[in-house]
Amino acid sequence: MVLAVMTALSPAMAQDGVPAKQLFGKITLPSKQRTAPIGFYAKGCLAGGVAIPVDGPAWQVIHLSRNRRWGTPQMIALLERLGREAKAEDGWNGLMVGDISQPRGGPMLSGHASHQIGLDADIWLTPMPAHQMSYEEREVVPEASVLRGDMVHVDNRKWTKSHERLIVRAASYPQVERVFVHPGIKKKLCETLKGPDRTVLNKIRPIWGHHYHFHIRMKCPPGSSGCDDQVDPPADSGCGKQLADWLNLVKPRPPVKPNKNAKVVVPKQLTLSSLPNACAIVLKAPSVTDMMTAEYHNGMQSADSQVAVTAYAEEQPASSLVAASDDYSLFVPDLRSVPEPAVRPSVQ
Numbered sequence: 001m002v003l004a005v006m007t008a009l010s011p012a013m014a015q016d017g018v019p020a021k022q023l024f025g026k027i028t029l030p031s032k033q034r035t036a037p038i039g040f041y042a043k044g045c046l047a048g049g050v051a052i053p054v055d056g057p058a059w060q061v062i063h064l065s066r067n068r069r070w071g072t073p074q075m076i077a078l079l080e081r082l083g084r085e086a087k088a089e090d091g092w093n094g095l096m097v098g099d100i101s102q103p104r105g106g107p108m109l110s111g112h113a114s115h116q117i118g119l120d121a122d123i124w125l126t127p128m129p130a131h132q133m134s135y136e137e138r139e140v141v142p143e144a145s146v147l148r149g150d151m152v153h154v155d156n157r158k159w160t161k162s163h164e165r166l167i168v169r170a171a172s173y174p175q176v177e178r179v180f181v182h183p184g185i186k187k188k189l190c191e192t193l194k195g196p197d198r199t200v201l202n203k204i205r206p207i208w209g210h211h212y213h214f215h216i217r218m219k220c221p222p223g224s225s226g227c228d229d230q231v232d233p234p235a236d237s238g239c240g241k242q243l244a245d246w247l248n249l250v251k252p253r254p255p256v257k258p259n260k261n262a263k264v265v266v267p268k269q270l271t272l273s274s275l276p277n278a279c280a281i282v283l284k285a286p287s288v289t290d291m292m293t294a295e296y297h298n299g300m301q302s303a304d305s306q307v308a309v310t311a312y313a314e315e316q317p318a319s320s321l322v323a324a325s326d327d328y329s330l331f332v333p334d335l336r337s338v339p340e341p342a343v344r345p346s347v348q
């Protein structure tokens with residue numbers, strides 16, 4: 001498959017107009033490059049991705065068929081640490097790790113507007129089971145919501161102190177930029193967090209969905225010059241008007257009769273030329289030999305992936321693949337929130 005994609009890349013310009021998700025969504029292995037998150041969370045790609053091992057002492061990865069367990073070493077190390085610490089201190093048996101990024105990041109064929117640069121990860125709001133899950137079991141993990149039937153408020157029979165501790169712990173790491181949760185969960189945390197724990201409330205942002213999983217977004221790691229940080233969240237707790245607006249947005253409404261005359265808005269698809277130019281190089285770079293080669297183990301990254309991103313630049317003049325400037329405004333919805341689809345597809 002990789003070969004087919006590589007062939008299709010030539011001539012490169014022929015890909016203009018092809019949705020980038022079709023190019024990145026088909027590649028099964030990361031590029032043999034030094035790790036670099038490139039671009040923005042919702043408009044970028046990942047060079048030299050590393051995979052979180054499927055099983056660890058305090059995590060199990062689910063939905064293996066999606067092949068989205070790829071990130072930067074910093075992202076993988078953070079998840080492993082969160083799992084270990086939550087297990088040791090928060091009464092959380094270990095993480096069920098959902099989607100991180102595709103092997104070379106980039107837009108996906110299903111779900112997620114973000115998760116493109118190896119610095120976003122979805123963690124289930126259900127601890128991993130005591131047994132090692134089978135491949136099939138991981139594919140069909142229930143999306144167990146912590147909300148009541150109204151889908152607005154947290155159900156106190158499902159919500160535990162361990163949920164609270166896990167989310168606060170994730171948000172407390174300085175390298176974490178934001179944590180996204182459903183507005184109902186944010187409300188619960190606004191009501192229950194006390195003392196120093198409240199200082200992380202500004203990082204815990206409300207967003208659609210995210211009531212059976214939550215989302216961790218890391219800052220660009222130091223030295224990753226091609227990575228575009230999101231502006232810092234506002235310093236205030238976000239427990240006031242912003243949360244009220246969100247709760248209003250997610251409250252149940254009477255069904256709307258379909259309007260035949262309503263304009264159907266087709267979301268704009270990202271093409272390769274709308275991504276940073278280095279993404280064309282990432283797409284074209286050789287693969288590592290196999291998945292095991294690129295698994296992250298105890299902070300060691302395989303020597304196979306230690307090639308600089310620019311090493312392949314000469315093969316394909318990047319300038320020929322780049323259109324105008326990167327316009328992130330497309331991805332900044334109201335309420336200064338994270339760009340993700342309004343309707344939660346089951347794959348989220």
Ligand SMILES: [Zn+2]
Nearest residue numbers: 120121122215
């Ligand atoms: Zn997510």
